[in-house]
Amino acid sequence: MADQVNSLEELGAAVTENVGGVQGAAEMTSIQREPVKDAQGRSYATGKRKDAVARVWIKPGSGKVVINGKDQDEYFARPVLQMILRQPFDVAGVSGQFDVMATVKGGGLSGQAGAVKHGISKALQLFDPSLRSALKAAGFLTRDSRVVERKKYGKAKARKSFQFSKR
Template identity: 70%
Template sequence: MDPAAAAEVVREPKIDEHGRAYATGRRKNAVARVWIKPGPGKVTVNGKDVEAYFARPVLRMILEQPLVAAGRKDQYDVICTVTGGGLSGQAGAVRHGLSRALTNFEPELRGVLKPDGFLTRDARVVERKKYGRRKARRSFQFSKR
């Protein structure tokens, strides 16, 4: 496919009957379902306010990275439900889902979010434990006698 044909691909916004855009985000074992709609910038996670759910400021910073990069900080209300994993993985899953939802709402934001890696699913997961080992890679302690 030549670059001229790729430039002609026009993406349509995917908005439901309630005026929301939906996307799923994943990170480690966490899965986030994210809806965004135009509003004053209220973020709700699992029915709680974002400050109550993600108490650490670093996690809230991870969450708002796509909005800041796109310059849409207080323009969208974000509602999300997150399951699985720990808080760090859940924050990453919400960031991934939020980035995808933004591109569904405003397809032209893809060029802003893609170079920063917000649309890429982070494939790093915990390595499984192997038999004959204490952990995934750690061996049992060697004893000569």
């Protein structure tokens, strides 16, 4: 019972000490993430969108993007898809500082571009954890869970019915 408080001054002093201790504990519990890199200095992440799955490796470089062995301009010919790939770098403020090597399977070109974007974002935050807040605020670390609805029996497509005939 040595921690007994006998006066208001002692109570005030004990409360301020305790608040300082709690604040120190809060600072200790904030997560300090470590960079995750392999032996070649690359970070790896998997990105997904619709039915597309992208395996993405990033490393410091000149900004070269290779997807399935082809240059980004060759693989994603539409400027909109190329813009989607640049978004994580623009948001993080590291444009032209990383080389990207990605393999993508499944889905169409739009889904594949979204999958590569998701993978780049995850790999960037693994490479440099300080970029996580900017990427998370932009929503690039969240997997877009929307997928194609399945076809139901008795329907032409997922929801479309066959033409109704009264007679």
